[in-house]
Amino acid sequence: MNKFQKGYIPIWDLPIEQRIKQCQKFEVLGHKAEFTWKEAKEYYSNIYDCEVWINDIYEVHIQRGKKADWMIHEPSMKGLMDYVTIKRKDKKWIHDWRHFQLIKNELCGKEKEAIEIYPAESRLVDTANQYHLFVFPDKIPFGYLTRGVIKEEHKGGQGKAGQRAIE
Numbered sequence: 618m619n620k621f622q623k624g625y626i627p628i629w630d631l632p633i634e635q636r637i638k639q640c641q642k643f644e645v646l647g648h649k650a651e652f653t654w655k656e657a658k659e660y661y662s663n664i665y666d667c668e669v670w671i672n673d674i675y676e677v678h679i680q681r682g683k684k685a686d687w688m689i690h691e692p693s694m695k696g697l698m699d700y701v702t703i704k705r706k707d708k709k710w711i712h713d714w715r716h717f718q719l720i721k722n723e724l725c726g727k728e729k730e731a732i733e734i735y736p737a738e739s740r741l742v743d744t745a746n747q748y749h750l751f752v753f754p755d756k757i758p759f760g761y762l763t764r765g766v767i768k769e770e771h772k773g774g775q776g777k778a779g780q781r782a783i784e
């Protein structure tokens with residue numbers, strides 16, 4: 618996996634008024650919606666006002682701090698967290714934990730911790746092969762307390778020692 622470079626979204630080529638106008642006509646998986654100007658402006662802010670990073674495999678969007686607040690529901694965490702979305706450039710499904718760890722480390726920091734949510738069915742959004750990480754400003758209060766990485770090839774797990782690019 619290559620290092621990430623800054624990327625962009627083609628909608629950024631348009632003047633801001635045109636971007637919002639384009640967001641007024643929303644379509645996903647054949648479902649169409651018409652947004653008011655205010656709704657489209659909010660949609661643009663939530664979806665497109667972000668950092669974009671790309672490499673040979675992935676496109677990653679990051680909203681940091683206050684820009685991520687639309688996804689942060691705990692008042693005490695507002696302004697403190699980052700929201701990261703990851704998708705393959707070829708649109709195929711993925712779930713390579715090691716790749717997600719490398720993405721988190723490279724783009725958010727090696728000592729930051731993130732979680733991926735498997736939501737209640739009532740909050741499920743499944744419209745793309747896209748994955749969501751919520752990056753905390755500090756260590757989270759659960760999980761392992763010490764590091765443990767097997768460096769040699771072993772049975773019972775996936776991968777080989779050479780696949781782990783951080784040591």
